[in-house]
Amino acid sequence: MNGGRETVAVLGLGVMGSVLAGALLEGGHDVTVWNRTPGRDAALVERGARRAGDALDAVRAAPVVVVCLYDHASVHETLDPLAEQLRGRVVVNLTTTTPNEARDLAAWAAEHGVRYLDGAIMATPPMIGTPGAAILYSGDEGVFGEVRGLLDVWATSTFEGTDPGRASLLDLAMLSGMYTMFAAFLHGAAMVGADGVSAGDYARRAAPFLAAMTEMFALDAEVIDSGDYSDPVQSLDWSDLGHLVRASEEQGVDPAPIAMVEQLRRRQVDAGHGAQGFARIYEGLRRR
Ligand code: FVH
Numbered sequence: 001m002n003g004g005r006e007t008v009a010v011l012g013l014g015v016m017g018s019v020l021a022g023a024l025l026e027g028g029h030d031v032t033v034w035n036r037t038p039g040r041d042a043a044l045v046e047r048g049a050r051r052a053g054d055a056l057d058a059v060r061a062a063p064v065v066v067v068c069l070y071d072h073a074s075v076h077e078t079l080d081p082l083a084e085q086l087r088g089r090v091v092v093n094l095t096t097t098t099p100n101e102a103r104d105l106a107a108w109a110a111e112h113g114v115r116y117l118d119g120a121i122m123a124t125p126p127m128i129g130t131p132g133a134a135i136l137y138s139g140d141e142g143v144f145g146e147v148r149g150l151l152d153v154w155a156t157s158t159f160e161g162t163d164p165g166r167a168s169l170l171d172l173a174m175l176s177g178m179y180t181m182f183a184a185f186l187h188g189a190a191m192v193g194a195d196g197v198s199a200g201d202y203a204r205r206a207a208p209f210l211a212a213m214t215e216m217f218a219l220d221a222e223v224i225d226s227g228d229y230s231d232p233v234q235s236l237d238w239s240d241l242g243h244l245v246r247a248s249e250e251q252g253v254d255p256a257p258i259a260m261v262e263q264l265r266r267r268q269v270d271a272g273h274g275a276q277g278f279a280r281i282y283e284g285l286r287r288r
Pocket of ligand 1: 012013014015017057071073075077096097121123125
């Protein structure tokens with residue numbers, strides 16, 4: 001470290017990796033870049049990044065190595081041959097992986113004397129470096145503290161715990177919610193679209209309504225955390241969603257998204273929990 005200026009290597013110059021490397025350059029750091037396919041580094045080199053001849057060259061150049069590759073397999077494929085050269089260095093892995101994959105990489109790193117921090121980016125590339133961007137981290141808390149100055153260039157950085165899989169777990173849980181919500185939006189748009197209502201008109205109505213509904217998460221969370229579903233605002237019996245499924249079919253639209261929710265509700269009713277709250281579906285989803 002030199003007056004806050006650090007030397008960093010970035011492996012992976014896809015859409016996200018390029019933006020991360022660019023933000024580090026903006027932040028005044030010395031950045032060495034490498035990408036499997038040559039040519040993706042041109043704009044960064046023009047901005048002052050050093051081009052590494054290969055991944056080994058990049059790793060040798062810096063005590064901190066940021067990895068932003070396609071997936072878990074590509075991270076192993078890239079880092080495994082460099083294990084000895086990585087010994088004693090910090091690896092910050094921002095590749096999206098499952099929690100167990102993150103734990104696997106942390107174990108691999110520990111085995112090779114590599115100091116490992118796992119990160120989960122909760123932002124799109126254009127958001128990096130703006131106030132809306134967040135990155136969750138977990139793993140080695142000492143590393144998080146040491147490289148915090150670098151991390152904060154990209155986003156609001158939060159340390160989520162020493163289990164290396166925790167950041168990824170939170171990330172994928174939130175993405176699961178996001179994709180389910182988008183599927184629900186598309187389903188609603190198809191329902192109204194069948195009667196000629198434009199998706200734009202529907203979005204203008206749906207967005208504020210659904211945003212307001214997210215206020216309910218905290219209330220559901222209180223019930224889930226208490227484990228007591230016996231005093232519901234809305235019982236499972238009362239919440240029959242058959243009419244939503246029928247309406248979708250009447251519109252000539254596949255009811256799959258709402259039918260899935262109705263199936264989860266029905267399972268709880270059939271198990272004798274109809275008088276309990278809708279949040280009891282949480283218990284039905286758990287397998288362990
Ligand atoms: N882009 C986004 O909005 C999301 C936001 C949340 C986090 N994700 C995750 O970030 C990782 C990288 O995403 P990306 O957007 O940069 O992805 P690509 O533009 O597709 O670039 C992929 C890079 O990975 C390299 N690569 C792929 N396979 C290998 C391999 N076997 N060995 C070495 N490198 C590999 C690829 O190189 P090349 O194809 O140019 O040679 C790119 O550099 C990702 O986990 C997202 O889930 C982004």
